Amino acid sequence: MATMLEVNGLNHRYGSGESEHVAVRDLTFTVETGQLACIVGPSGCGKSTLLRCISGLIRPSDGEVRLHGDEVDGVPEDLAVVFQDYSRSLFPWLSVRQNVEFPLRWKKLSRAERRERAVEALEWVGLPGVGNKYPWQLSGGMQQRVSIARALARRPALLLMDEPFASVDAQTRFELEDLLRTVQVKHGSTILLVTHDIDESVYLGDRVLVLSKSPASIVADLPVELPAERDQIATRASSAFVSMRSEVAKLLHGSGTAGPVTAEGAPAAEDAPEAEQARADLTEADAAEQANTAGEPASKPH
Numbered sequence: 001m002a003t004m005l006e007v008n009g010l011n012h013r014y015g016s017g018e019s020e021h022v023a024v025r026d027l028t029f030t031v032e033t034g035q036l037a038c039i040v041g042p043s044g045c046g047k048s049t050l051l052r053c054i055s056g057l058i059r060p061s062d063g064e065v066r067l068h069g070d071e072v073d074g075v076p077e078d079l080a081v082v083f084q085d086y087s088r089s090l091f092p093w094l095s096v097r098q099n100v101e102f103p104l105r106w107k108k109l110s111r112a113e114r115r116e117r118a119v120e121a122l123e124w125v126g127l128p129g130v131g132n133k134y135p136w137q138l139s140g141g142m143q144q145r146v147s148i149a150r151a152l153a154r155r156p157a158l159l160l161m162d163e164p165f166a167s168v169d170a171q172t173r174f175e176l177e178d179l180l181r182t183v184q185v186k187h188g189s190t191i192l193l194v195t196h197d198i199d200e201s202v203y204l205g206d207r208v209l210v211l212s213k214s215p216a217s218i219v220a221d222l223p224v225e226l227p228a229e230r231d232q233i234a235t236r237a238s239s240a241f242v243s244m245r246s247e248v249a250k251l252l253h254g255s256g257t258a259g260p261v262t263a264e265g266a267p268a269a270e271d272a273p274e275a276e277q278a279r280a281d282l283t284e285a286d287a288a289e290q291a292n293t294a295g296e297p298a299s300k301p302h
């Protein structure tokens with residue numbers, strides 16, 4: 001399998017002197033073509049900073065990022081990003097189809113080709129026939145599907161997703177997770193998805209990269225040994241899923257002492273404090289993310 005993304009010795013510092021803050025420390029990893037890699041890390045560890053460096057939105061203090069061998073220096077044309085906050089990334093005054101078509105304006109495509117791609121991408125995400133509606137006429141989950149369609153319509157070499165399902169209800173989240181895996185398997189997309197939800201990282205990923213607390217460094221790079229076809233109920237109840245989720249929780253908490261998690265998802269009694277702490281860290285991260293989505297490029301399609 002060819003390598004799509006290479007991150008070599010990446011460091012990023014904000015500020016300088018006394019106010020210097022190291023957000024990312026010495027990150028090195030690759031993502032292979034066609035892989036869905038999940039990055040999971042605690043709140044504030046530097047996940048978004050890492051994605052900003054990969055997407056060329058900020059220049060790393062040290063190290064390099066390569067996309068299909070080319071050094072990233074500015075936002076690559078064949079990279080797309082899906083953010084958590086769909087309501088700020090879709091243009092309310094454009095129809096759904098026009099939103100999906102919008103970033104294609106910069107590609108050498110005729111109007112008919114742009115329209116064709118938009119219609120096709122909306123079909124991929126299960127939204128045929130809504131092209132003439134406006135985003136605000138759709139549910140939150142549907143709006144996020146439109147954001148995903150807009151990213152896919154560009155046929156990106158790499159799709160970056162920053163907590164893409166953190167703002168929708170649990171049922172919709174499950175549907176969108178399944179949609180993403182279906183689209184990825186069907187179209188061989190290469191995806192790097194950041195989340196602070198352990199279960200989501202294991203359910204979605206072909207691989208899970210676990211980050212440390214701030215500054216982010218890689219604690220583990222784990223292959224997900226689950227069948228390619230996943231099911232929200234059967235997969236999550238399987239022993240392979242439960243054991244991997246427990247391993248990731250232990251790594252995230254950093255103690256390495258948290259014990260097994262029961263098949264029902266509750267930590268085994270003697271290990272409850274560690275596992276619960278890991279979960280609490282992540283719940284806190286969820287709350288912080290919901291409360292503060294500032295800092296992401298607003299109203300700008302990617």
Ligand SMILES: Nc1ncnc2c1ncn2[C@@H]1O[C@H](COP(=O)(O)OP(=O)(O)OP(=O)(O)O)[C@@H](O)[C@H]1O
Nearest residue numbers: 014021023042043044045046047048049050285288
């Ligand atoms: N522009 C900035 N200037 C200074 N510090 C920043 C800036 N952006 C982020 N930071 C700091 O860098 C650290 C990492 O932030 P980042 O947003 O990358 O983390 P994160 O893991 O994505 O957080 P969360 O899980 O809450 O989304 C934090 O301590 C944050 O305060």
